Amino acid sequence: MLLIRPLQDKDLDDLYTMALNAGKGLTTLPADRELLARKIDHARETFSQRCAPEAGLYLFALEDTESGRAVGISGIQARVGLDEVFYNYRLSLTVNASRELDVHVRTPTLHLSNDMTDTSEICSLLLSDDYKGGGNGLLLSRCRFMYLDEFRKHFSEKVFAEMRGVSDEAGRSPLWDALGCKFFDMPFSEADTLSGLGNKSFIAELMPKYPIYLPMLPDSARSVIGRVHQNTAPALKMLQAEGFNFNGLVDIFDGGPVVEAFIHNIRTVRESINRYVLVTHKSMDLDVPPAERVMVSNRAFRDFRVTTLPASCIGPDTVSLPEDVARALQVESGDSVRLAPLKEGSVRPTHGGGANGMSDLSGRGRPHRSHSSWD
Amino acid sequence: MWLVRPARPDDLDQILDIAGEQGARLSSTLPKQREAMARKIEHSCRSFEGQATEDAPARFLFVLEEIDSGNIMGTAGIDARAGNGQPFYNYRRDALIHASHELGVSRRVEVLYPSHGLTDQSLLCGLTIKPELQGTDAFELLSRSRILFMAEHRGWFHARTVVEIQGVQDDDGHVPFWDSLGRHFFNMDFQTADQYSGILSKTFIAELMPPNPIYVTLLSPAAQAALGQPHTLTVPNLELLQREGFQAGCYLDIFDAGPVLEARTDSLRTLVTSHRKDLHGSHDESGETCLISAGEGREFRCTLTTVTESLEETLKVPVQTWQRLNRSAGDTVRIAPL
Numbered sequence: 001m002l003l004i005r006p007l008q009d010k011d012l013d014d015l016y017t018m019a020l021n022a023g024k025g026l027t028t029l030p031a032d033r034e035l036l037a038r039k040i041d042h043a044r045e046t047f048s049q050r051c052a053p054e055a056g057l058y059l060f061a062l063e064d065t066e067s068g069r070a071v072g073i074s075g076i077q078a079r080v081g082l083d084e085v086f087y088n089y090r091l092s093l094t095v096n097a098s099r100e101l102d103v104h105v106r107t108p109t110l111h112l113s114n115d116m117t118d119t120s121e122i123c124s125l126l127l128s129d130d131y132k133g134g135g136n137g138l139l140l141s142r143c144r145f146m147y148l149d150e151f152r153k154h155f156s157e158k159v160f161a162e163m164r165g166v167s168d169e170a171g172r173s174p175l176w177d178a179l180g181c182k183f184f185d186m187p188f189s190e191a192d193t194l195s196g197l198g199n200k201s202f203i204a205e206l207m208p209k210y211p212i213y214l215p216m217l218p219d220s221a222r223s224v225i226g227r228v229h230q231n232t233a234p235a236l237k238m239l240q241a242e243g244f245n246f247n248g249l250v251d252i253f254d255g256g257p258v259v260e261a262f263i264h265n266i267r268t269v270r271e272s273i274n275r276y277v278l279v280t281h282k283s284m285d286l287d288v289p290p291a292e293r294v295m296v297s298n299r300a301f302r303d304f305r306v307t308t309l310p311a312s313c314i315g316p317d318t319v320s321l322p323e324d325v326a327r328a329l330q331v332e333s334g335d336s337v338r339l340a341p342l343k344e345g346s347v348r349p350t351h352g353g354g355a356n357g358m359s360d361l362s363g364r365g366r367p368h369r370s371h372s373s374w375d
Numbered sequence: 376m377w378l379v380r381p382a383r384p385d386d387l388d389q390i391l392d393i394a395g396e397q398g399a400r401l402s403s404t405l406p407k408q409r410e411a412m413a414r415k416i417e418h419s420c421r422s423f424e425g426q427a428t429e430d431a432p433a434r435f436l437f438v439l440e441e442i443d444s445g446n447i448m449g450t451a452g453i454d455a456r457a458g459n460g461q462p463f464y465n466y467r468r469d470a471l472i473h474a475s476h477e478l479g480v481s482r483r484v485e486v487l488y489p490s491h492g493l494t495d496q497s498l499l500c501g502l503t504i505k506p507e508l509q510g511t512d513a514f515e516l517l518s519r520s521r522i523l524f525m526a527e528h529r530g531w532f533h534a535r536t537v538v539e540i541q542g543v544q545d546d547d548g549h550v551p552f553w554d555s556l557g558r559h560f561f562n563m564d565f566q567t568a569d570q571y572s573g574i575l576s577k578t579f580i581a582e583l584m585p586p587n588p589i590y591v592t593l594l595s596p597a598a599q600a601a602l603g604q605p606h607t608l609t610v611p612n613l614e615l616l617q618r619e620g621f622q623a624g625c626y627l628d629i630f631d632a633g634p635v636l637e638a639r640t641d642s643l644r645t646l647v648t649s650h651r652k653d654l655h656g657s658h659d660e661s662g663e664t665c666l667i668s669a670g671e672g673r674e675f676r677c678t679l680t681t682v683t684e685s686l687e688e689t690l691k692v693p694v695q696t697w698q699r700l701n702r703s704a705g706d707t708v709r710i711a712p713l
Contacts, residue, residue: 096560096583101571103583105562182592183473183484199478206473206480210588215559217593 001066001286002136003328004143004297004306006047007040007059007073014061014070015040018126028124029073030196046078047302053154054079058147059124060304062131062140065328071131072140075124076147078154081117084201088113088249088258091226094213108214110225112207115249116258120148120155121162125235135290135308135342141238143306145268146297146338150304158262160247161239164232165256166224175255178221183207191253207252225255232256241344242267268295272340275319279326279333286310286322293342296321298329305329308342376443377513378699379520379677381423382416382436382450389447390416390438393503405450405501408574422455423673432456433531435524436501437677439508439517442699448508449517452501453524455531456494463494464581465626465635466589468602485591489584493626497525497532497640500539502612510611512679515713516666518615520677522645523668523709527675529640536640537626538616541609542633543601552632555598560584568630581629603627603634619644649711652690654702657683660693667692669700669708676700685710 007015012033019031029036043059045051055078062072080086089110096105122144127137148155167173171189173180184191184206191203214222226246228236236259243265249258263269288310296319297306307328313320319337321329331337382390391412394405406412418427419436427433432455439449457463466487474481499521508514525532544550550565560583561568572580591599603623605613613636620643621636628635640646645666654669660681667690668677680696690710697703 094585098579098583100575100579101561101563101583103561103563105560107560107585179593182590183482184480185482194478202475202477205475206478206482208484208590210486210590211585212590212593213559213585216555216589 001064001307001324001328002071002131002139003063003065004060004139004304005063006302006304007043007061007070009040009044011061011070011073012037012040015073018070018073018128021129022126028075028196029126030193032197035197043075047304049301054082054118056154058144060140060143060147062127062136064131072127072136073124074126074140074144075122076144076155076159077121077123079118079156080121081114081119084198085204086114086117087201087204087207087252088116089212089252089255090115091248091250094211108222108225110212110214110250112209112211112252113249116160118156119260120159122159123161135293137234138238138290138342139295139306139308141235142242142268142295142340142342143297145242145263145266146272146295146306146340147304148263148266149269149272150297150299150338151301152263155263157264158260159266160258160260161244162251162258163236163239163256164229165251165254166227166229167254173254174220174224175217176253178217179212180207180253188253195253204252221255226250226257228256229254267344268340272338274336274338275314276317277326277331277333277335277337278315278318278320279323280320281323282320284310284313284320284322286325288312291343295340295342296325296329297338298331299336299338300330303330311341314339376441376695376699377448377516377679378440378442379437379451379517380440381673381675382419382438384413384416384420386438386447387413387416390450393447393450393505396506397503405452405503406574407570411574419452420673423675425672427455430460432460434459435521437517437520437524439504439513448513449504450501451503451517451521452499453521453532454498454500456533457496457498457537458491458494458578459576461576461578462491462581463496463498464578464584464629465490465493466629466632467492468591468625468627487589487591487627489586489588489629490626493537493635493637495533496637497536498538499536499616512664512713514611515615516677516679518612519619519645519666519711520668522619522643523649523666523677523711524675525640525643526646526649527668527671527709532640534640536621536638536643538621538636539628540613540616540623540633540636541606542628542631543604544606544631550631551595551597551601553630555595556589557584557630565630584629598632602632605633606631609633645711649709651707651709652685653688654697654700654706654708655689655691655704656694656697657691658693659683664713666711666713667696667700667708669702669706674701676702679713682710 019029042057046056058076061070090113094107094109173188176188244259244261246257247260293308294311422433435453437451438447467490471484553565621638623634624637626635662681662683667680678699680692684691
């Protein structure tokens with residue numbers, strides 16, 4: 001069984017191996033044991049509420065329960081830009097117009113901004129190659145939305161993700177070469193590594209503060225602004241399916257887009273429902289295709305756990321959990337759990353009428369929500 | 376023999392001919408359109424009569440006349456207040472240090488800031504001359520006569536005087552700085568923009584330029600190389616102005632990045648070395664050649680003359696010089712060494 005749970009000290013070796021294998025491009029998780037250990041510490045402090053809520057770093061591990069190994073990681077940073085300055089470029093427009101001159105020229109312009117300050121960010125997603133496919137990536141990413149929804153007061157109303165921008169096989173970024181490099185004489189890969197080590201805002205302070213008029217940059221650089229690296233295209237698609245949209249901000253180094261969504265609009269959040277647990281001793285076939293599975297989470301802040309099970313387990317008021325699933329989720333009969341579809345456009349858990357109901361959920365179908373302010 | 380005098384409405388055709396001969400300029404120069412030029416001459420006449428207003432400050436236009444033929448061979452101007460009541464646009468070339476203590480990195484970043492800092496200073500402008508007269512005494516007369524005029528009418532002018540020097544333009548007419556910057560915001564080449572600047576105003580065009588500072592490092596290499604560099608054709612003029620005491624500072628033309636020269640008006644060499652004297656006759660035509668001017672406002676004349684004798688109060692020059700200046704014995708004139 002694959003299970004989402006908070007990242008723990010024992011995951012350090014697995015995490016380090018994953019970071020090593022990921023190579024370049026994953027700036028938030030560099031292969032640096034000390035730094036990773038600090039991150040794990042930070043996450044533990046966060047889940048045990050020993051650090052200020054806004055300073056929280058929520059890191060989840062995807063554990064293969066058979067081996068006990070962490071095979072994936074994903075995270076949420078409660079707020080960005082608190083103790084350092086969080087920079088983006090805003091892609092905006094400057095219009096030059098004069099009737100007398102018959103001129104109407106639109107000039108795309110990059111403005112340095114700190115607009116994402118105080119916003120929650122989903123980050124640090126990494127999955128071992130061996131576990132790619134079968135909906136594992138979806139679980140790893142989407143479990144975070146269930147957490148965000150469950151504990152909204154710990155997060156901002158909006159959540160965003162920075163998508164990796166375009167760079168070539170040699171690790172060269174066209175935007176960096178045309179812009180950043182002129183102000184901070186260093187190859188992109190090095191700057192990227194430095195920023196992973198927590199120096200991003202320092203580098204940003206060396207970057208241009210005044211607006212950059214795009215026509216002054218070469219075509220190669222202009223064409224990658226707001227575009228993602230080809231390896232990131234699936235992740236972008238997944239987030240778009242959740243309701244995330246490009247918000248006009250791009251990374252100051254590689255021009256990768258920032259996508260954002262209001263938490264209450266995220267599809268996983270909108271389509272999630274609560275059920276009471278009914279632990280069953282009947283054996284059932286858990287191995288169904290991703291499209292027929294749903295995510296199921298407990299509702300614990302400290303020891304949040306998510307796994308998947310067939311949508312057919314969902315009843316009108318209850319959900320049948322095999323013993324081992326219940327144990328993994330640390331729930332018992334009568335506890336409330338939350339359910340959400342794993343894949344978009346597939347079965348949706350409904351409050352009535354059987355397991356594979358495709359009917360839309362409506363607000364009234366969610367009687368067990370613990371909080372009512374949003375629905 | 377040469378005479379510099381205020382432009383008159385009947386000079387229009389000849390001035391237009393000269394204006395047409397100069398290449399695209401966009402800056403502080405003569406309009407090439409007939410109507411615009413006629414208005415300019417008209418305004419100049421009012422300015423010489425002291426009738427300039429707050430809204431339309433004085434702009435003086437002088438011509439270089441070949442006395443024997445009556446031909447106009449060049450023009451020169453002074454705008455009493457740069458910008459002529461509107462903002463006067465330049466780039467100020469400056470530097471920022473982008474430094475990070477944490478990373479131990481420090482970097483000098485050159486920036487062009489849009490600036491109105493020179494607005495209302497006095498501006499020498501509109502200097503054009505027939506190519507064959509470049510670098511001659513006539514050229515010097517034309518350029519420096521303006522300073523004699525300023526010396527004579529010091530109250531009309533600002534404590535500081537500036538001159539815009541034409542920037543780099545290649546043989547095909549391309550202006551590297553414009554191509555790297557201005558062109559993006561106008562969607563037109565330098566020549567086209569130049570046409571408009573004659574009809575409208577430099578300020579009008581300048582207001583369409585980006586309002587934000589420009590990082591030098593993002594300009595094309597050719598544009599970077601052109602910053603503060605004079606057009607090769609302007610070098611004689613540049614050198615003359617440097618001898619006059621003008622110096623390039625941090626200001627650049629916003630269209631072609633040519634240098635803007637600056638000086639304290641009261642320190643200009645012609646102004647410092649010129650003296651007022653009483654005019655007396657001489658039949659001797661030998662002696663040192665000097666600049667001589669006389670007359671106020673529309674009566675202003677300036678020419679070259681030989682000086683037989685220059686004493687404390689009196690100056691002896693050939694009588695022909697009197698005639699050129701429209702003066703007679705005992706009148707006050709101003710004299711400066713060539």
